[in-house]
Amino acid sequence: MSTTHVRxxxxxxxxxxxxxxxxxxxxxxxxxxxxxxxxxxxxxxxxLVDLHTHLREPGGEEAETVxxxxxxxxxxxxxxxxxxxxxxxxxxxxxxxxxxxxxxxxVGLVDVHPVGAVTVGLGGERLxxxxxxxxxxxxxxxxxxxxxxxxxxxxxxxxxxxARSLDAVVAQHAEDHRLTVGAQAHEGPVAARLGLTxxxxxxxxxxxxxxxxxxxAAGARLHVCHLSTAGSVEVLRWARETLLPGTTATxxxxxxxxxxxxxxxxxxxxxxxxxxxxxxxxxxxxRALRRALADGVIDCVATDHAPHAVEAKDCEWSQARPGxxxxxxxxxxxxxxxxxxxxxxxxxVARVCSEVPAAIAGLSDQGRPLTAGEPANLxxxxxxxxxxxxxxxxxxxxxxxxYEGMELPASVVHTMLRGRWTVxxxxxxxxx
Amino acid sequence: xxxxxxxGLRHLLSTEGLRREQAxxxxxxxxxxxxxxxxxxxxxxxxxxxxxxxTLFYENSTRTRVSFEVAGKWMSADTIxxxxxxxxxxxxxxxxxxxxxxxxxxxDAIVVRHPASGAPHRIAGWLDRVGHSHTDGHVAVxxxxxxxxxxxxxxxxxxATLRRRLGADLVGRRVAIVGDVLHSRVAxxxxxxxxxxxxxxxxxxxxxxxxxxxxxxxVTVTHDLDGHLATGPDAVMMLRVQAERMHGGFFPSAxxxxxxxxxSQRRADTLPDHAVVLHPGPAVRGMEIASSxxxxxxxxxxxxxxxxxxxxxxxxxxxxxxxxxx
Numbered sequence: 001m002s003t004t005h006v007r008x009x010x011x012x013x014x015x016x017x018x019x020x021x022x023x024x025x026x027x028x029x030x031x032x033x034x035x036x037x038x039x040x041x042x043x044x045x046x047x048l049v050d051l052h053t054h055l056r057e058p059g060g061e062e063a064e065t066v067x068x069x070x071x072x073x074x075x076x077x078x079x080x081x082x083x084x085x086x087x088x089x090x091x092x093x094x095x096x097x098x099x100x101x102x103x104x105x106x107v108g109l110v111d112v113h114p115v116g117a118v119t120v121g122l123g124g125e126r127l128x129x130x131x132x133x134x135x136x137x138x139x140x141x142x143x144x145x146x147x148x149x150x151x152x153x154x155x156x157x158x159x160x161x162x163a164r165s166l167d168a169v170v171a172q173h174a175e176d177h178r179l180t181v182g183a184q185a186h187e188g189p190v191a192a193r194l195g196l197t198x199x200x201x202x203x204x205x206x207x208x209x210x211x212x213x214x215x216x217a218a219g220a221r222l223h224v225c226h227l228s229t230a231g232s233v234e235v236l237r238w239a240r241e242t243l244l245p246g247t248t249a250t251x252x253x254x255x256x257x258x259x260x261x262x263x264x265x266x267x268x269x270x271x272x273x274x275x276x277x278x279x280x281x282x283x284x285x286x287r288a289l290r291r292a293l294a295d296g297v298i299d300c301v302a303t304d305h306a307p308h309a310v311e312a313k314d315c316e317w318s319q320a321r322p323g324x325x326x327x328x329x330x331x332x333x334x335x336x337x338x339x340x341x342x343x344x345x346x347x348x349v350a351r352v353c354s355e356v357p358a359a360i361a362g363l364s365d366q367g368r369p370l371t372a373g374e375p376a377n378l379x380x381x382x383x384x385x386x387x388x389x390x391x392x393x394x395x396x397x398x399x400x401x402x403y404e405g406m407e408l409p410a411s412v413v414h415t416m417l418r419g420r421w422t423v424x425x426x427x428x429x430x431x432x
Numbered sequence: 433x434x435x436x437x438x439x440g441l442r443h444l445l446s447t448e449g450l451r452r453e454q455a456x457x458x459x460x461x462x463x464x465x466x467x468x469x470x471x472x473x474x475x476x477x478x479x480x481x482x483x484x485x486x487t488l489f490y491e492n493s494t495r496t497r498v499s500f501e502v503a504g505k506w507m508s509a510d511t512i513x514x515x516x517x518x519x520x521x522x523x524x525x526x527x528x529x530x531x532x533x534x535x536x537x538x539x540d541a542i543v544v545r546h547p548a549s550g551a552p553h554r555i556a557g558w559l560d561r562v563g564h565s566h567t568d569g570h571v572a573v574x575x576x577x578x579x580x581x582x583x584x585x586x587x588x589x590x591x592a593t594l595r596r597r598l599g600a601d602l603v604g605r606r607v608a609i610v611g612d613v614l615h616s617r618v619a620x621x622x623x624x625x626x627x628x629x630x631x632x633x634x635x636x637x638x639x640x641x642x643x644x645x646x647x648x649x650x651v652t653v654t655h656d657l658d659g660h661l662a663t664g665p666d667a668v669m670m671l672r673v674q675a676e677r678m679h680g681g682f683f684p685s686a687x688x689x690x691x692x693x694x695x696s697q698r699r700a701d702t703l704p705d706h707a708v709v710l711h712p713g714p715a716v717r718g719m720e721i722a723s724s725x726x727x728x729x730x731x732x733x734x735x736x737x738x739x740x741x742x743x744x745x746x747x748x749x750x751x752x753x754x755x756x757x758x
Contacts (some may be wrong), residue, residue, distance in 0.1 A: 078652070079583070100717070184549075187644045187645070188644060189645035189647075189648035191643070191644075191645065192643035192644060192645035192646055192648070192649070193620070193645070193648070193649075194549060194550065194581060195447065195549035195550075195578070195581025195582065195620060196549050196550075196578040196580075196581075197578050197580070198643065198644055198645075243561075269553065269557070270550030270551075270553045270554055270556075270557075271557070311526065314528055315524070315526055315527060315528065315554075316527055316546070316548035316550065316551045316554060317548060317549065317550045317554075318547075318548040318549065318579065319548060343709060431503045
């Protein structure tokens with residue numbers, strides 16, 4: 001149907017070569033292509049996959065919609081995103097997940113995979129209809145109460161056991177809510193000075209340890225959302241080395257770009273654009289997280305893209321909603337924290353931003369090698385570009401970026417979803 | 433009265449970061465205010481005539497609000513009180529809009545009390561970003577207590593009281609702050625200010641009422657009140673324990689708290705003769721402090737209230753009295 005020739009591109013940052021696409025699939029060669037794209041100096045990576053996105057539709061359209069969030073995703077180099085269920089109504093039934101999935105297809109800029117709620121209304125009391133959501137057109141394979149922890153150990157145990165029969169993964173927002181009553185910022189010297197109620201690292205680490213044990217016992221698949229402390233890294237390492245061998249269980253974990261770059265001192269001006277859950281941690285944690293991502297203890301990067309209307313942020317710190325935009329800045333922040341520091345090469349970036357998240361979510365058509373016969377999901381990156389972040393210029397309706405005014409390396413130039421450009425020269429190619 | 437109003441202070445948001453010469457200038461001015469008013473039949477200085485001071489209180493407070501209001505009136509400022517229950521605040525107006533409205537309506541200074549830590553910082557940030565024609569583009573924000581963060585004028589009035597009792601130089605003076613440090617804005621402001629003034633501060637509290645990270649403060653910490661009192665501190669500042677903390681699991685019972693951390697007559701008797709007892713009020717008598725101690729000559733509770741007016745006059749003076757004011 002259509003053919004594309006991408007000339008002189010560097011797959012994974014390696015030697016320049018040419019890529020050919022025919023009818024949405026990478027092929028060895030195309031004669032007389034419909035389109036030739038000169039990619040001198042650009043790096044090709046498999047399209048990025050985000051396991052943790054808040055698209056806010058339905059119910060939060062003043063901050064983001066499937067359309068605007070999809071545009072932000074494409075501009076960030078993503079070809080698949082997982083939309084968290086804390087919408088209104090909650091994505092806890094087949095009808096809601098199918099609605100989100102259909103909207104994603106209509107917009108067509110990125111594959112939108114709705115995440116199903118673990119419990120009805122994220123209430124933490126009884127299981128949502130996970131099997132019905134899995135069997136729906138949306139084909140849900142990831143469940144999470146993200147924003148809330150499945151705090152009840154019995155309920156979490158049953159969720160893991162039940163999900164196992166669906167070949168699904170339970171993504172846990174690891175936060176023992178009894179330890180974070182009123183919490184506003186990382187518990188430590190900065191919060192103590194600012195008079196903000198502390199969010200202790202142990203609230204995350206104890207849940208990670210508990211859930212790893214429950215997953216091991218159930219032979220189930222656990223994914224830890226937005227891992228944020230050095231202690232959680234050690235718990236994860238311990239679980240992998242001593243708990244999981246000999247079981248069918250898997251425990252994976254993601255880290256957000258903001259936890260790789262920003263630290264708890266950002267709260268010092270009380271501007272809630274830096275308020276996020278889990279909170280920004282001290283520098284020692286960011287160092288441990290970077291190292292763990294490089295070593296593979298942390299499996300992947302996920303954005304926790306969380307748009308909020310201006311009223312939810314332009315207020316007192318304690319009144320503000322937690323969360324920050326992330327889709328359009330993720331690759332640049334990963335470049336700044338992992339590539340320019342020498343912790344990851346571009347193959348490593350492809351691994352943590354595309355291949356591994358696709359595998360965790362069980363996607364067979366994303367995060368694939370850049371070789372003939374594979375789906376043509378691509379992002380072309382200019383590694384030498386530098387750009388200054390302006391929230392107002394981002395595609396999201398909300399503009400709550402913590403990187404406002406910051407100059408970041410690397411920019412997404414083109415994004416391709418199954419052979420069709422969703423972004424060209426940094427501009428969205430809207431089809432809807 | 434001092435004629436040097438410029439001490440490089442645009443707002444008073446915290447005592448942390450206040451330089452020693454700024455703190456001493458404020459305290460010296462407070463002392464001058466006290467002298468200027470002593471023996472006057474009519475307690476009115478013309479200093480802030482034509483200036484408007486708005487108190488914006490999102491929490492109930494009698495003493496702090498009245499203190500600021502009296503301070504403003506004694507310097508001839510127009511003072512206006514806005515409270516959370518009696519204004520558009522109750523209708524859900526945002527803090528930003530409320531602050532902008534007060535600035536646009538002609539406030540030269542906004543005195544804020546708010547349950548959210550950092551709320552005065554937010555207001556100062558918002559107001560600094562827009563011009564205000566009536567004040568050369570500046571509206572001063574004064575923190576009258578924000579959440580569990582700071583209460584800088586309380587610390588200044590405590591320091592002023594200590595200077596009256598112990599002498600103007602607080603270098604090397606040993607001050608114990610006893611009680612619920614975790615939730616206390618008074619403790620935070622005092623720890624920083626007293627350290628800046630050269631005093632040695634010791635926090636005395638059960639571990640559950642100390643914030644994680646307190647070791648980064650310029651203080652020493654102990655859980656043993658009797659042990660610390662035996663070292664003969666120059667001053668003991670008792671913090672309020674709020675009713676909701678008593679049932680929050682921070683300590684087993686009010687009775688046990690009183691036994692371990694209350695300033696009983698027996699404990700007060702172990703103090704050196706010159707030692708001062710402070711309490712920011714309102715005190716829970718019998719729990720934090722025995723009535724006999726609160727009413728003794730050692731206690732400076734009433735002096736603290738009086739010093740509060742002078743200190744707040746000094747703060748308004750340094751923040752508001754520009755060159756165009758006589």
